[in-house]
Amino acid sequence: MSSNTVRTRFAPSPTGFMHVGNLRTALYAYLIAKSQGGKFILRIEDTDRNRYVEGAVDVIYRTLATAGLLHDEGPDVGGEYGPYVQSERKNMYRPYAEQLVESGAAYYCFCDKTEHDSNGEDVSENPDQECCCRNLDPAIAKARVAAGEPFAIRQKINKEGISTYSDAVFGEITIENKVLDDQILLKRDGMPTYNFANVIDDHTMNITHVVRGSEYLPSTPKYNLLYAAFGWQPPEYVHLPMIMGRNEDGTIAKLSKRHGSVSFESLAAEGYLPAAIVNYIALLGWSPKNDREIFSFEELVSMFKISGLNKSAAVFDYDKLKWMNSEYIKAMAPAEFAKCSKEFAKIAGTNVETYWDMLAGLLQPRTEILSEIPGKIAFLLEQPEYDTSLFNNKKSKCNPEIALTILQELLPMYEALENWTPESITELVTGYAQTKEMKLGLPMWALRIAVSGCAVTPGGPGEIMTVLGKPEAIKRINQALKMLA
RNA sequence: GUCCCUAUCGUCUAGAGGCCUAGGACACCGGGUUUUCAUCCCGGCAACCAGGGUUCGAAUCCCUGUGGGGAUGCCA
Numbered sequence: 001m002s003s004n005t006v007r008t009r010f011a012p013s014p015t016g017f018m019h020v021g022n023l024r025t026a027l028y029a030y031l032i033a034k035s036q037g038g039k040f041i042l043r044i045e046d047t048d049r050n051r052y053v054e055g056a057v058d059v060i061y062r063t064l065a066t067a068g069l070l071h072d073e074g075p076d077v078g079g080e081y082g083p084y085v086q087s088e089r090k091n092m093y094r095p096y097a098e099q100l101v102e103s104g105a106a107y108y109c110f111c112d113k114t115e116h117d118s119n120g121e122d123v124s125e126n127p128d129q130e131c132c133c134r135n136l137d138p139a140i141a142k143a144r145v146a147a148g149e150p151f152a153i154r155q156k157i158n159k160e161g162i163s164t165y166s167d168a169v170f171g172e173i174t175i176e177n178k179v180l181d182d183q184i185l186l187k188r189d190g191m192p193t194y195n196f197a198n199v200i201d202d203h204t205m206n207i208t209h210v211v212r213g214s215e216y217l218p219s220t221p222k223y224n225l226l227y228a229a230f231g232w233q234p235p236e237y238v239h240l241p242m243i244m245g246r247n248e249d250g251t252i253a254k255l256s257k258r259h260g261s262v263s264f265e266s267l268a269a270e271g272y273l274p275a276a277i278v279n280y281i282a283l284l285g286w287s288p289k290n291d292r293e294i295f296s297f298e299e300l301v302s303m304f305k306i307s308g309l310n311k312s313a314a315v316f317d318y319d320k321l322k323w324m325n326s327e328y329i330k331a332m333a334p335a336e337f338a339k340c341s342k343e344f345a346k347i348a349g350t351n352v353e354t355y356w357d358m359l360a361g362l363l364q365p366r367t368e369i370l371s372e373i374p375g376k377i378a379f380l381l382e383q384p385e386y387d388t389s390l391f392n393n394k395k396s397k398c399n400p401e402i403a404l405t406i407l408q409e410l411l412p413m414y415e416a417l418e419n420w421t422p423e424s425i426t427e428l429v430t431g432y433a434q435t436k437e438m439k440l441g442l443p444m445w446a447l448r449i450a451v452s453g454c455a456v457t458p459g460g461p462g463e464i465m466t467v468l469g470k471p472e473a474i475k476r477i478n479q480a481l482k483m484l485a
Numbered sequence: 486g487u488c489c490c491u492a493u494c495g496u497c498u499a500g501a502g503g504c505c506u507a508g509g510a511c512a513c514c515g516g517g518u519u520u521u522c523a524u525c526c527c528g529g530c531a532a533c534c535a536g537g538g539u540u541c542g543a544a545u546c547c548c549u550g551u552g553g554g555g556a557u558g559c560c561a
Contacts, residue, residue, distance in 0.1 A: 013561050048560055113559055152559055170490070179488050179557080187559040194561045218489045218556045241491085242554070252553075280497095283510095287498060291509045310498080313554060317496050320511045330524075366523040396520080426520085433520095444520035456522040 006038025008209045009202070010064075010071070013045040013194075014056030017263040018063040020316070021213070021243045021255055024281040028240060029211040030069045031282075031304040038208070042074030043201060044085040047191045063264045066274045068297050081205040086197050093192040096200050096230070097153045097185050101138075105229035106185055108141040108151045109133040113188070131182055153186040155196075155222065163221035168238045169309040170214070175221050183222055195219065199226045207235055214239045214313075238306060241285045242313040255316050262316070271344055271370025272321065276328040280321045284314045294327055326368040337364045344370040345377060352380050355467045358422070362458040379452045380467050383476055386453035388483050393455075396441035403446035404484040410443065411477050420470045422462035429461065450480035 010026040012018070033040040042064065044057060061076060073079025083089055100106035109131055131154060133141070145151055159178040166172055185196040192200065202210055217239050227234040244252045245259030261267050267277055275297065282300055283293060286308050295303065329337060338360035347353045359377065367373060378384070391403040413428055429447060433440045447461040448454075451473055457464060465473040 011561090015561085045561065051560070109559090111559095154559090173489075175489070181557070184559045189559080191559085193559065198561095213555090214490065215555055239490090244554075246496090254555080283497065285497090289499070291499075293497090293510060312491050314498090315496060317511070320497065323511055326524095362523095365525090393521085429520085439520090441520050448521060452521095454521090458522080460520050462520090 004208075006033050006036045006209060007041060007205070007207050008033040008038065008211055009041040009043050009205065009207050010069075010211075011043045011045045011198070011201075012060055013048065013051065014053060014060060015051060016053035016056040016059060017265065018059060019255070020262055020264060020267070020277070020281055023063065023067060023264050023277075024243065024284060025211060025213060025240060026064065026069050027067070027278060027282060028238070028286070028304075028309070029209075031301060032209055032211060032238065032306060034301045035304040039072040040069070041079070041081070041205060041207070042071040042076075042084060043205070044075055045194060045197065046085060046087045047187075047194060047197055049087075049189070049191070059265065066268070067264065067278050068274070086192070086201065089197075089201065090191060092204075093197060093200055094186060094190065097192070097196065100155070100185070100226075100229055101153060103229060105156055105225075106153050107134055107136065107138075107156050107182075108145055109154045109184075110141075110144060110149055110151050134182060150188050152184050152188050154182040155185050155226065157182055157222065157225060163224060165220060165224055165234070165237065167217070167220075168209075168236055168306050169241075170217060170239055170311055173217060173220065175218060177221070180222050180225075183219075185226075195222065196226070199223055199230075202235055203227070203230070203232050209238050210235045211238045211240065214241055238309070241310050243281075243284055244313050244315045246315060252313075252315060259316070260318065267321075269371075271372070272325050273328045273370075276321070276325040279328070280324045284316065285310045294324070322368045329367055329370075330365055332364070334361055334364065341367070341370055341373055345373045347377070347381070350381055351469060351472075352377060352467055355463075358463060359458065359467065362463060366458060376458055379454050379457065380464070383479070384453040386449070390449050390453070390455055391446060391484070393445045396439060396445045398442055398445045400484050402442070403449070404481065406443050406446045407450055407477055407481055407484070410447065411474070411481065414465075414470075414477065415474060417470075420466065422466045425465050426460070426462035447477075451476045 008029040010029050012022055012026070030040045032038070042060070044060070046052060057075070064071065071077065073081060073084065075082075075084040097106060101108060110133055111131060133154070134156060157177060157180045159180070162174055162176050163180075164172060164174045183195055184193050186192055198210075201207075220237060220239075224234050243255045245255035245262070246252050247259070255262055261270055264274075264277065268274060278297065279293075279295055279300075282295065286304070287310065288295075288303050289308055332340075334357075338357050341360055341363060342353075342356055345352070345356070347356065352359065363373060363376065367376070388400045391398055391400040393399075410429065410432060413432065414425075417424060417428060429443050430440060433443050444461060448457060448464070451461060451464050451468060468476065
C-alpha cells in the first residue's frame with residue numbers, strides 16, 4: 001500500500017439509531033476518501049459500557065449499506081488494522097497511557113469521579129480547579145497503583161503558551177494552552193476515553209484525515225499535544241459545520257429528536273428514499289459551486305471537494321428534503337415506483353391492488369413522501385362522509401342542483417354500460433357533455449364528487465370508477481342522488 | 486464565567502476587491518396548460534447583521550460591537 005493513500009474513518013458509537021448528522025459525517029468521510037481513491041474505514045466506538053444498546057451495531061451496518069456507504073475495513077468485513085471495535089482493543093490503550101505517564105505527559109489520578117447532574121452539568125465546587133494528583137510524586141503514585149488503588153490516567157497539559165493548528169475547512173485555529181484541561185485518558189474501568197482511543201486508533205490505523213463535527217474544534221489542541229507526546233504526525237483535520245434544527249419557539253439548536261425524525265431509519269420509514277436523503281444531506285454544508293442540486297451517488301463521489309465544505313451551521317429543512325424526495329420519486333421507473341409504493345399503500349387483498357399499476361402511475365407525479373399514499377387512496381377503499389357543498393365548484397360552474405340533474409341523467413347510462421374501463425367511462429361522459437353542450441369539466445366534477453367524496457383525487461372518474469368496480473360506482477352515484485334530492 | 490467557531494433572501498447556498506441594480510434552489514404568492522389536484526411551463530416576493538477602517542472601488546480584506554452556535558464530562 002502506498003503511504004499517501006487517503007484513509008478516512010467513520011467512528012460512531014452504537015447508540016441504537018443513526019442521526020442524520022452522523023450519517024452526513026460518514027458521507028463526507030466516505031467522499032473524501034473515495035474522491036481521492038482512498039479507503040473508508042468503519043470503527044465502532046463502544047468504550048462507554050453504560051451506553052451499550054443491543055442490536056445497535058446492526059443499525060449502523062444497515063444504515064451504511066442502505067445509504068451506499070460501503071466500508072473497506074470494519075468489524076464485519078475485516079482488514080489489516082483490526083480489531084475495529086474499541087472494546088476489543090481494550091488492552092492496547094493502557095500501555096500507551098503508561099508510556100505517557102513515564103514521559104511526564106500524563107499522570108495517575110486517584111480522585112473520585114467528578115459529580116455531574118442529570119443535564120451533564122458539573123456540580124462540583126471548583127470545576128476548573130487543577131486536579132490534586134497532578135503534582136503527586138511519580139514514585140508515590142506508582143506505588144499506590146501497585147497497591148491496587150483505583151486510578152485513572154489524565155493528560156498533563158503544559159499550560160504555558162498557545163497551540164495553533166490548521167483545519168481543512170476552518171483554517172487556522174489558535175487556543176491558549178491554559179484553557180485546556182487535564183482530560184482523562186484512561187478511565188477507572190480500564191477503558192480509554194473517546195478522546196484518547198481516537199488518537200491511538202487513528203494513528204495505529206493509519207488514518208490520514210480525521211473527519212468529525214466542529215464541536216471538536218476547541219479540543220483538538222489536546223489531541224495534538226498527545227500526538228506530539230508520542231512523537232507522531234497528527235492527521236489532517238476536517239471539521240464539519242453542525243446541522244441544526246428549529247425549535248417550536250423559533251430558536252435553533254443542534255438537530256435532535258425533538259425536531260422530528262432525525263434518524264436515517266425513521267426518515268426511511270416515513271417514505272423518504274435513501275438516495276434522496278443522501279443527496280439532501282450532501283448539500284447541507286457542502287456545495288459543488290454551481291447550480292446543480294440533484295446528484296447520483298457516483299456524481300457525488302466524482303464532484304466532491306473539501307474546498308466546497310462550508311463553515312457555518314446549516315438548518316435541516318424538511319420542506320426541501322420533501323421536494324428532493326419528490327424529484328427522486330418522479331425519476332423512478334414506473335414499475336419500480338409501483339413496487340416500492342405498494343408496501344406503503346397497505347392495499348393487500350383489496351380491489352385497489354388489482355389496479356395498482358394504473359394507480360401508481362397516477363400517484364407517482366403527486367407523491368412527495370411515500371407515507372402520504374394511504375391518505376390519498378383511502379376513498380377508494382371506503383366511501384368517505386362528505387357534504388353536498390363539495391359539489392360547488394367555481395371553475396366548472398357546478399353546484400348541488402346542477403349535479404343532481406347531471407347525475408340523474410348519467411346514472412342510467414352507466415347502468416347500461418357494458419364495457420367498464422377508464423376509457424369507456426370517460427368516453428361516455430365526454431359524449432354526454434357534447435350532447436348537452438356543456439364543458440366537460442362540469443359533469444366530470446359532479447361525477448368525481450359522487451364517486452369519491454373528495455375534491456382532489458389521483459386520476460379522474462374514469463380511473464376511480466374502474467377501480468371501484470361497476471356495482472360500487474353505481475351505488476355511490478345513487479347515494480349522492482339521495483343526498484342531493 | 487472562560488474559550489472556540491460563525492454571520493448573504495424565512496431555509497440551503499453561489500459569490501474568494503470591480504463581472505452584483507447580488508445568481509440558483511426550497512418554501513410562499515400570482516398566471517398558463519390540465520376533467521380535480523399534482524406534474525409541466527412562465528412570472529413575482531425576498532438577503533450582503535451594525536459601526537468603523539484599508540482601497541479609486543468592499544458582500545468580498547482588517548478591527549470593534551451585536552446576533553447565533555458550540556466546547557468546557559472517568560459521554561461520544
